[in-house]
Every structure is written in C-alpha cells, then in structure tokens.
Amino acid sequence: MPRQVDHEGRRRLIAEAVCRLADERGLEGVTLRDVAARADVSMGAVQRCFRTKEEMLVFALGHIGERIGERVRARLVGSPAQSAATALGHAATEVALLRDEHRAEARVWLAFVAQAAVSEVLAKTLRENYAALHDAFTRLISEASEAAADAEGGLALDPRLEARTLLALADGLTAHVLIGHLTPQAAGEVLHAHLARLWERSARPHR
Amino acid sequence: MPRQVDHEGRRRLIAEAVCRLADERGLEGVTLRDVAARADVSMGAVQRCFRTKEEMLVFALGHIGERIGERVRARLVGSPAQSAATALGHAATEVALLRDEHRAEARVWLAFVAQAAVSEVLAKTLRENYAALHDAFTRLISEASEAAADAEGGLALDPRLEARTLLALADGLTAHVLIGHLTPQAAGEVLHAHLARLWERSARPHR
Numbered sequence: 059m060p061r062q063v064d065h066e067g068r069r070r071l072i073a074e075a076v077c078r079l080a081d082e083r084g085l086e087g088v089t090l091r092d093v094a095a096r097a098d099v100s101m102g103a104v105q106r107c108f109r110t111k112e113e114m115l116v117f118a119l120g121h122i123g124e125r126i127g128e129r130v131r132a133r134l135v136g137s138p139a140q141s142a143a144t145a146l147g148h149a150a151t152e153v154a155l156l157r158d159e160h161r162a163e164a165r166v167w168l169a170f171v172a173q174a175a176v177s178e179v180l181a182k183t184l185r186e187n188y189a190a191l192h193d194a195f196t197r198l199i200s201e202a203s204e205a206a207a208d209a210e211g212g213l214a215l216d217p218r219l220e221a222r223t224l225l226a227l228a229d230g231l232t233a234h235v236l237i238g239h240l241t242p243q244a245a246g247e248v249l250h251a252h253l254a255r256l257w258e259r260s261a262r263p264h265r
Numbered sequence: 266m267p268r269q270v271d272h273e274g275r276r277r278l279i280a281e282a283v284c285r286l287a288d289e290r291g292l293e294g295v296t297l298r299d300v301a302a303r304a305d306v307s308m309g310a311v312q313r314c315f316r317t318k319e320e321m322l323v324f325a326l327g328h329i330g331e332r333i334g335e336r337v338r339a340r341l342v343g344s345p346a347q348s349a350a351t352a353l354g355h356a357a358t359e360v361a362l363l364r365d366e367h368r369a370e371a372r373v374w375l376a377f378v379a380q381a382a383v384s385e386v387l388a389k390t391l392r393e394n395y396a397a398l399h400d401a402f403t404r405l406i407s408e409a410s411e412a413a414a415d416a417e418g419g420l421a422l423d424p425r426l427e428a429r430t431l432l433a434l435a436d437g438l439t440a441h442v443l444i445g446h447l448t449p450q451a452a453g454e455v456l457h458a459h460l461a462r463l464w465e466r467s468a469r470p471h472r
Binding site: 061081082083084085086135137164168171172173174175176181184185188189192216219222223225226227228229230231233234236237238239240244245247248251252255259 | 288290291292293300321353358372375376378379380382383384385388391392395396399417426429430432433434436437438440441443444445447451452454455458459462466
C-alpha cells in the first residue's frame, strides 16, 4: 500500500515541521501556511493530511509523545540486568528532558501542555501519555521497593503516590530549566537527590 | 498626581483583560484589539499604556506574580504563631494554585511559562518571581529544620535543594491538574505527603 505509507510519512514530515516552528515561536507561530512552507509541501497537501489546525497539533503532540515514550522504553530494556531503581532514574531523566539535545522538544512539550489547558483534545492526548508514564513509574517503584523490602523487611512507600510525585517533579524541572530558573545540572541534582531519598525510605521499615 | 494614578489604574485594568482573554483562549488569543474591547478602552489607550504586545504581556505577568506573591505573604504572616513548617505548607499550596478559584490564574501562569521558553523578557520576569519564591521557601525550610534539629539534634537536609524540589513539584502539580491528569485533591495529597516526608527527614539525625 504505497499511498498509505506516503500519507503516514507525509503526516510525520508535517508533524516535524510543526515542532520546529513551535520551538522557534511557540504554538502561536504555527500556521498552516508556515507549516506547509517548512515541510516543503503545498497548503493543499497539509489540508489533505489534517482537516484542522487542531487535528495537526494533536498528531504532532502524539508524535513527540511517542518519541519520548520510545526513549523511556529503550532505557528500561537497554540493560536487562539493571535494577528497577536504576531504570527509574534513567526513565525520570528522559521524562524531564534535561539534556541539551532535548531542549527543543521540552519547549514544544511545554507549549502543548499550556495549550491543553484550553483545548480538550490536546488535554486528552496528554492524559494518555501521562497515564502510561504514571503506570511505568508505579511499576518500577513497586519492583524496586519490594526488592528493598525483601532485603530489609518492610514496605515504606506508596508506589502510586511516589509515581505521581516523581512525574510532577520531572515536569516542573523541565519548565524551570526552560525559563532559566535552574541550570540543567541543578535540575538533575534535584531529581537524583529525590530518587536517592526515595530508595532510602523504601529500605526503611514502615512505621 | 491624578493622571499618574489613572495611567497605573488603566494598566492594571488592561492586565486583567489580558488575563481573562489568555484564560479563555491561551496567549495566542490575546490581540491588542481584543484586549481593548475587553477592557472597554480604545486601541489608542492600550497603545499609550504599552508600546508593544510583549510589554503588555510582561506587565500582565508581573501583575499575576504580584497577586500570587501577596497571597503567599499573607499566608506567612497570617498567623504569627504558626510554625515554619505550617507556613511552608500554606505557601506551597498557594504556589501550586490548586484551589478551584485559582484555576484561571493557573492556566494563564502556565501559558506565560510556555511563552517564556521563546521570550527572554517574559523569562526574566518569571525568574525574578521564582527567585523570590525560592528564597522564601529556603528560609522557611531552614527555620523549620533548625527547630527540629534543636529538638532532636541533627540537620538532615539541604534547605536550598529542598526549596528547588518543592517549587518544581508545585509547578508540575499545577500543570497536571490543568490537563486533568490529576484531580486537585490528588495533587494536594502529593504535596502534603511530600512535606510530611520532608519534616520526617529533618527530624532525623544526619547520616
């Protein structure tokens, strides 16, 4: 089905153009006309791929979400011998988008989060992404704290609550690096100190 | 100086109109024309107050920042007998904008944070706000943990690191409530559990 493949390929090409424009100017700067020019396709081609600007934005958001999700999964399976604690550290670092090469992605993600506050379809796409991340974090925290509990006898934390905390912390750090309140190094220290305390608690008998 | 007062009053009136429009449509929907209509002043009046849209946005951001800052300060001095720990809990809850009546403010704040990623003047205003909040949080954490250390002998935490963590967590929670990933109640639980663990650690001898 070569036409199908071309269509999907073109949608991804357009999504990349949306992200580059959003990175440069914010979502405000994303017009169908500019997207067409940036992706080097006609306005008509953009309109055949997406009926509305919102549909185009939802697809672009899903596209970034997949990219981040793939990196997180790659970190989780990359070294099967790693402990759940190590895997969680890697996954949280990916989600926080602290590395220089992910700064553009972070800017675009944050623009989508802000826009989602006034667009229910964007909010729905984001919620699906966050729900998947929340489940992955909860699972890793459960595994790691059970391992610690087996070793020292006692489960001192609530994995779902800890997953919510970690995900919110990661997102807050992304924003604080973007606006220059924190350096990426300082944000990384905050994240790692938080995780270190998490494992310290998980190894302590519940009280 | 009645003209001066009128000028400042008009700027605030316009800032309020900016915030209401940003709440409804995101910052994308904020045009000088619509702001003038919403504030019930002429386009010329808006342009006499602010030379550019960016100048208007910076003023509006400062206006919200002041409002949040005032609420935080009111919580800190509201009950002089309260402990630093209690004051920090109140302050962090204000910063996270979790209450229903602050949802609009949260949407607008998040829109500014996202826009600041591509606007250095907005980023500068935000950094001033975050630096002030960081200092206030650091001071309260120092006070509270010193009180605990006096009582039990030992200082187990780094107030600056904890302030960074708390501020990022509060901001992440704001975003997660806005997109509907968390209910305000769930976000409040995350925040309070985090603070409870903070005080638990501060009362434990350093190791």
